Amino acid sequence: MASSPLRDIKAVLFDLDGTLFDREAAVRDVVTRQHAAFSAELAGVPRERFVGRVLELDAHGYGDKSAIYPRLVRELGLSEPLAAALEAHFWDTYARVAPAMPGASSTLAALRGRGQRLGVVTNGRVHVQEAKLRGLDVLRHLDVVLISEREQLRKPDPAIFRRAVERLGVRAEQACYVGDHPVKDVLGARDAGLHAVWIRTPHFAPPAIDHTAVDDLGELLALL
Known part of the structure; x- marks a missing residue:
């Protein structure tokens, strides 16, 4: 052009x-922190799998935020209430990463x-x-x-x-x-x-x- x-x-x-x-760096940082914070609830899901799938569903900021974690916990066979906790943690942490x-x-x-x-x-x-x-x-x-x-x-x-x-x-x-x-x-x-x-x-x-x-x-x- x-x-x-x-x-x-x-x-x-x-x-x-x-x-x-740098939104890509921020989201990766937040989701990596999430894996550590919710290690017990994630029941052994590998960090690379968890982080990679959230980033994929996030689609560089254009994924439906309200749908990401419900879909994720279904795919991973985890407790449905965990989705709301993960979403709340994301927004709370994201606001403090710059x-x-x-x-x-x-x-x-x-x-x-x-x-x-x-x-x-x-x-x-x-x-x-x-x-x-x-x-x-x-x-x-x-x-x-x-x-x-x-x-x-x-x-x-x-x-x-x-x-x-x-x-x-x-x-x-x-x-x-x-x-x-x-x-x-x-x-x-x-x-x-x-x-x-x-x-x-x-x-x-x-x-x-x-x-x-x-x-x-x-x-x-x-x-x-």
């Missing part, structure tokens, strides 16, 4: 999971130093996403944070991107959006008139529209 020119950009908006927040994607904090700080307006547009629940942002210690760099639960809009709806640039006080063509999902992030942002930057990931196929692609956040500094 040909790269979109990033000229006269005055604002940079970011996805959260898989872009600033691994950053490489270059996240330094890139935000550098862009802020250049006078760029910065923000986050993310799908998810307010208390979970805000806990991640606090854990990453990036709120001090951000001018706006739009979370789907609070906004009552979800990516890839162009309206949530337009709302973000309005709050930043710039035009859509003066902003770029950085994310890892080819539809929810890249297509959604482009449909709203923003420049789209895709973080390359093995989890998703490349976007089917023109876009700028980077391997890590630090590359943005040479493009903007």
